[in-house]
Amino acid sequence: MVKAVWLRAFFFLFLLCSVTGPVWIFVGRQQAWETFCSGLLLYLLYHLWYLAKLMRWLRGPLDARVPRGFGVWEMAFAGLHRRVRIRLEQQNALARALERFRLAGEALPDGVIVFNRHRQIDGLNAQAASHFNLNPATDRGQPVTNLIRQPEFVAYLEAGLYTEPLLLQNDLQRGQTLQIQVIPYGDDQNLLISRDISQLERLENMRRDFVANVSHELKTPLTVVSGFVEMLVDDFDAYPREDALHYLGLVREQSGRMQRLIDDLLTLSALETSRLTPVDDRVDVPALLQVIFQETQALSGGRHQLEFHCDGPTALLGCASELRSAFGNLASNAVRYTPDGGKVVLCWSGTAEGGAAFSVADTGIGILAQHIPRLTERFYRVDRSRSRETGGTGLGLAIVKHVLTRHQGRLEVESEPGKGSRFSANFPPSRITA
Numbered sequence: 001m002v003k004a005v006w007l008r009a010f011f012f013l014f015l016l017c018s019v020t021g022p023v024w025i026f027v028g029r030q031q032a033w034e035t036f037c038s039g040l041l042l043y044l045l046y047h048l049w050y051l052a053k054l055m056r057w058l059r060g061p062l063d064a065r066v067p068r069g070f071g072v073w074e075m076a077f078a079g080l081h082r083r084v085r086i087r088l089e090q091q092n093a094l095a096r097a098l099e100r101f102r103l104a105g106e107a108l109p110d111g112v113i114v115f116n117r118h119r120q121i122d123g124l125n126a127q128a129a130s131h132f133n134l135n136p137a138t139d140r141g142q143p144v145t146n147l148i149r150q151p152e153f154v155a156y157l158e159a160g161l162y163t164e165p166l167l168l169q170n171d172l173q174r175g176q177t178l179q180i181q182v183i184p185y186g187d188d189q190n191l192l193i194s195r196d197i198s199q200l201e202r203l204e205n206m207r208r209d210f211v212a213n214v215s216h217e218l219k220t221p222l223t224v225v226s227g228f229v230e231m232l233v234d235d236f237d238a239y240p241r242e243d244a245l246h247y248l249g250l251v252r253e254q255s256g257r258m259q260r261l262i263d264d265l266l267t268l269s270a271l272e273t274s275r276l277t278p279v280d281d282r283v284d285v286p287a288l289l290q291v292i293f294q295e296t297q298a299l300s301g302g303r304h305q306l307e308f309h310c311d312g313p314t315a316l317l318g319c320a321s322e323l324r325s326a327f328g329n330l331a332s333n334a335v336r337y338t339p340d341g342g343k344v345v346l347c348w349s350g351t352a353e354g355g356a357a358f359s360v361a362d363t364g365i366g367i368l369a370q371h372i373p374r375l376t377e378r379f380y381r382v383d384r385s386r387s388r389e390t391g392g393t394g395l396g397l398a399i400v401k402h403v404l405t406r407h408q409g410r411l412e413v414e415s416e417p418g419k420g421s422r423f424s425a426n427f428p429p430s431r432i433t434a
C-alpha cells in the first residue's frame with residue numbers, strides 16, 4: 001500500500017511535468033511555473049480535504065461509517081474500513097461467547113456468585129439470587145457480606161479456610177439447607193457456589209430415623225426373648241412346668257413379632273428395589289379377595305360381623321403377590337382396630353371413572369383427621385400400644401402405598417373417631433382387564 005502511495009505521487013508529478021513542459025516550450029517560463037504551482041496547490045487541497053474528513057470521522061461516534069475517498073484516500077479509507085469490520089466481528093464474537101457463558105451460568109442448578117478480594121460482587125446467577133434474595137441488576141458491586149449477613153457465613157469468609165464447605169441453615173428460606181463452597185481463582189477473584197441440599201438432608205434424616213426405628217422395634221421383643229431364655233437356661237428346674245410354658249409362650253409371641261417385622265421390612269425393601277412397574281400379570285381379583293376374606297374370618301375368630309361384596313371387574317393387570325399383600329394389610333387392619341362385635345365390610349367394585357376399587361369399611365376406633373396424612377409413613381402409628389397388642393409392625397400402610405403407587409393406584413381414607421374408617425384402594429381404567 002505504501003508503494004502504491006509513492007507510485008501515485010510520482011505519477012501525479014509526472015502528469016504535472018508533462019503538462020507544464022509543453023506550456024514552458026510553447027507559452028513561456030512564467031506560465032509554466034504558474035501551472036506547476038497551481039497543480040501542487042490543488043494536490044495539497046485534495047489531501048487537506050480528505051484529512052479533514054478523516055479527523056471528523058475520528059472525532060465521531062464509534063459506530064460511524066468510514067468515509068469514502070478518492071485516489072490514495074480511497075485506499076486508506078478501505079484499509080480503515082476493513083480494520084473496523086474485523087474489530088466489530090471480534091467484538092460480536094466475544095459478546096456472543098460471553099452471552100453463552102452467562103446462559104450456561106443461568107442454567108446451572110447451583111447458585112454462583114463471583115466476588116473480588118474486597119468481597120464486592122462482580123456477578124451472580126439467578127439461582128444465587130433466589131438462594132440469598134439478591135437482585136442481579138442492583139447488587140453488583142456491593143460487598144457480599146453486606147447482603148448475606150448470617151454470622152456463620154461472615155465468619156466463614158473471614159476465616160478464609162475454604163477447604164471444607166459451609167453448611168448453612170438459610171434464614172431467608174425456612175427449612176432450606178445450603179452447602180456453600182468458595183473457590184479462589186485468578187487474580188484475587190473468588191467463586192462462591194451455593195447448593196440447595198435440603199432434599200438430601202431430609203433423605204439422610206429419614207434414613208437415620210428408619211435405622212433408629214427398626215433398632216427400637218427389634219430391641220423390645222429381643223430383650224423379652226433373651227430375658228426369659230436366660231432365666232430358664234440358668235435354672236430351668238426352679239420353675240413349675242406351667243410357668244415355664246407361659247414364659248415360652250411369651251418368647252414365641254415376641255419371636256413372631258420380630259418375624260412379622262422382618263417379613264414386612266423385606267416386603268418393603270423388595271418393593272423399593274424391584275423394577276419401576278410391576279409385572280403386568282392378569283390377576284383374578286375376586287378369587288384373590290375370596291382367599292383374603294377367609295383369612296380375615298380366621299383373624300377375627302368370630303369376634304366380628306364380616307361381609308364381602310364383589311361386583312367389580314374380573315381381573316386387574318399387576319402383580320398378584322403385591323396386591324395380596326396390600327389388600328391383606330387393609331383387611332387385617334380393619335379387624336385389628338375394630339372392637340369385638342363390630343362390623344367389617346370388604347367390597348370390590350367398579351368406579352365412576354371406569355376403574356375399580358377395593359374398599360374396607362369398619363365400625364372400629366376411627367382415626368383423628370390430623371393423623372390421616374401421615375398414616376402411610378413407615379412406623380407411624382396413632383396408638384402405639386394398640387398396634388403392638390394386635391401384632392402391628394407399623395409398616396402395613398407403607399406397603400399398601402408402595403404397591404398402589406406401582407399400580408398407578410391411590411389410597412383414600414375416610415374416618416371418624418369412635419365411628420369407624422373406610423380405606424379404599426383405587427385403580428385407574430388402564431389397569432382393568434377382562
Ligand code: ADP
Binds near residue numbers: 365366375387394397
Ligand atoms: P400397624 O401395623 O401399626 O397397624 P399400619 O401401617 O398398618 O401399621 O397402620 C398405621 C396406623 O394406622 C396404625 O397404627 C393405626 O393407628 C392406624 N390404622 C390403620 N388402619 C386402621 C383402621 N382400620 N382403623 C383405625 N386405625 C387404623
